[in-house]
Amino acid sequence: MFISLLFVMFLISGNTFAQSEQDMEVLKQHAREKVKQLNDYISYMADPNEKESNRNFSKEQAQKLFIENCNPFKEIVEFTDGTKEQIWRKDGVIMEVASLRRRTPRPRPMKEYFRGLINMTYKSVTIESTDMADMRVSKLQPYDRDEKGNLRYVCTVHFEQVFHGVTPEGRNYEDVTRKWVVCYVQVDQVLDETTGQTYPEYMVDLGDVHVESIERLR
Numbered sequence: 719m720f721i722s723l724l725f726v727m728f729l730i731s732g733n734t735f736a737q738s739e740q741d742m743e744v745l746k747q748h749a750r751e752k753v754k755q756l757n758d759y760i761s762y763m764a765d766p767n768e769k770e771s772n773r774n775f776s777k778e779q780a781q782k783l784f785i786e787n788c789n790p791f792k793e794i795v796e797f798t799d800g801t802k803e804q805i806w807r808k809d810g811v812i813m814e815v816a817s818l819r820r821r822t823p824r825p826r827p828m829k830e831y832f833r834g835l836i837n838m839t840y841k842s843v844t845i846e847s848t849d850m851a852d853m854r855v856s857k858l859q860p861y862d863r864d865e866k867g868n869l870r871y872v873c874t875v876h877f878e879q880v881f882h883g884v885t886p887e888g889r890n891y892e893d894v895t896r897k898w899v900v901c902y903v904q905v906d907q908v909l910d911e912t913t914g915q916t917y918p919e920y921m922v923d924l925g926d927v928h929v930e931s932i933e934r935l936r
Contacts, residue, residue, distance in 0.1 A: 742857075742858055744920070745858055745871060745873075745903050745905070745920060746855040746858065746873065748903065748920045748922050749855055749873055749875050749901040749903060749922055750850045750851075750853045750855060750875060751850065751922075752783055752901065752922040752924060753850075753853060753875045753877060753899060753901070753924070754847075754850040754853075755779075755780075755783060756780055756783050756899075756924060757845075757847035757848075757877070757879065759776040759777070759779055759780035759783075760776075760780065760835060760845055760847075760879075761844070761845045761846075761847070762776040763776045763777055763780070763832060763835040763836050764835045764836075764838060764843045764844075764845050765842075765843055765844070766838070766840060766841070766842060766843060767842065773836050774836070777832045777833075777835075777836065780832060781828070781829065781832070783923070783924050784810075784811045784828060784923060784924045784925070785811055785902065785923045785924070785925055786810070788810050788811055788827075788828045788829050789810055790807055790808060790809050790810055791807070791808055791810070792807050792808075809827065810827055810828060810829065811827075811828045811924070811925055811926050811927075812825040812826060812827060812828060812926050812927070813825070813826050813827075813828050813831040813926075813927045814826075814897075814926075814927060814928050814929040815831065815929070816895065816929045816932045817932065818893060818932065818933075818934050821931075821932060823928065823929040825926075828927075838883075839885075839886060840883040840884060840885060840886075841883075841884045841885060841886050841888070842883065842884045843881070843882070843883045843884075844881075844882045844883075845879055845880070845881050845882075846879070846880045846882075847877055847878065847879050847880075848877040848878045848879075853875050853876065853877045854875070854876040854877075855873055855874070855875050855876075856873045856874040856875075856876075857873065858871040858872070858873045858903065859871060859872055859873065864904070866906075868904055868905055868906045868907065869904065869905045870902065870903070870904045870905075871902070871903040871904075871905075872900065872901065872902055872903070873900075873901050873903065874898045874899065874900055874901065875898065875899050875901055876896070876897070876898045876930075877896075877897060877898075877899075878894055878895065878896050878897070879894070879895050879897065880892065880893075880894045880935065881893050881894075881895070890936065891936075892934070892935040892936045893932055893933060893934050893935055894932070894933055894935055895929060895931070895932045896929070896930040896931045896932075897927055897928060897929055897930060898927075898928050898930060899924055899925065899926070899927040899928070900924070900925030900926055900927075901922055901923070901924055901925065902922070902923045902924075902925060903920065903921070903922050904920070904921045904922075904923075905918050905919070905920055906918070906919045906920075906921065907919075
């Protein structure tokens with residue numbers, strides 16, 4: 719029996735990945751920063767008053783925040799005996815979408831979702847997201863080490879997006895969507911050649927984005 723990547727961390731001893739509470743808060747802050755970047759890019763992409771070149775640039779930068787730049791990747795699982803196996807090839811990360819008419823979340827490839835933001839026909843659009851300090855981050859769970867022994871963690875970041883749009887006919891629409899995104903956090907120990915000492919460098923890749931709920935504001 720195998721378990722997907724998101725659940726592998728429960729099979730690995732937490733003692734092997736002992737980190738202080740302060741270390742964990744640093745990792746969580748880096749995850750929040752990455753999600754804040756994503757939300758900023760989404761806001762630019764959706765704004766029809768922004769230059770097309772700026773919106774496309776935002777799309778390109780947003781894609782770089784995700785695993786393999788939103789391109790297909792191989793999902794690896796680890797068994798209780800420590801062996802690893804490739805289980806399937808994913809076509810890329812997904813963004814779940816929902817609407818007031820269709821509240822059940824539906825997955826869309828992230829690149830397709832970004833193109834949809836740019837091609838919306840609203841007269842004006844603003845998307846406001848949760849302030850970084852108010853994003854809720856789950857407990858970081860260790861799930862692996864890379865070939866150099868660097869630590870890898872996974873967590874989820876919860877946030878809200880308030881969408882306000884004006885249709886070509888002049889009608890106002892506003893809703894709030896509550897979402898959570900999977901974040902993969904890695905800690906590399908980097909050698910400073912001038913001092914001979916090592917310091918931690920944090921890398922965060924975003925994964926799938928899920929919808930918790932959606933409700934109309936007006």
